[in-house]
Amino acid sequence: MTVLAVPAAAGGSLRQRLIDDMTLRRFSRATQRNYLRDVGRLATFLRRSPDTATDDDLRRFQIAQQEVGLGVPTMNAIVSALRFFFVHTVNRPDLARRLVRLQHPRALPDVLSADEVGRLLDATVCLKHLAALSVAYGAGLRVAEVAALRIGDIDSTRMILRIERGKGGRDRNAMLSADLLDLLRRWWSEGHRQGVLQRQGWLFPGQDWARPISTRQLHRVVVEAARAAGIPKRVGPHTLRHSFATHLLEDGVDIRVIQVLLGHSRLDTTALYAKVATRTVRAVTSPLDRLALFHRQGAAPD
Known part of the structure; x- marks a missing residue:
């Protein structure tokens, strides 16, 4: 798909301006x-440059995206991209609000x-894979963050x-x-x-060590x-990050600390793990149990 090929005034192509704006924000x-x-x-x-869009164009565009069956997460991702484009690249915040x-x-x-995490790690076939998945679980990293680690990112002094x-x-x-540090030293x-x-390269290189x-x-x-560990759940790299956060919460770590470790900007994103922390739920005493009604009656009702 050719994107933003039209020229823009005094700033190179519109595409390049968008790239520059994104690069500036890292x-x-x-x-x-x-x-x-x-x-x-x-x-x-539109079949024309997107910076010429009108309110009605955006309305028709979103209706069309919905009609072709795009899911809600995909549609919201498109909204994020377009809002950034209209606010930062073409200075049209009025359109972003539409x-x-x-x-x-x-x-x-x-x-x-x-136990399942242990079985999964045991089922890896080489030390590099074991180390990479251990980082994902042991530090709660996103898969892209694991892939982007360099040797120099390990600070063994500050741990x-x-x-x-x-x-x-x-x-x-x-x-x-x-x-985890001991495992990474073995992998090194x-x-x-x-x-x-x-020494200045990737911690987990691909087939080409330079990438x-x-x-x-x-x-x-x-x-x-x-699959090798016999785990029937749908598992991906992010499952290890989810498990990291949930296990910390179940072990009593403050949710705001977990928020910092995960790199979440909003606490309500981290709070999702409270819904799946089953050990935390089981540790709570029900107010019904405190009444001890059934113990006094001596038997459960029929």
């Missing part, structure tokens, strides 16, 4: 690719038990992993446990011996390990 390459694609949807619909974001119930995430340009272009520190020794790890492992490959690794 958007990831994946986000930039998605925003270009979604602004391109509008250009294709875009409608749809509400949809968020499904509860699948979470593995501690943190430095996450550069995470979601939203934000930097943060993730936790680094002693056991093995990878350095194989010649695939360099990081792809998120698609990490997804395939998780799926294959779950």
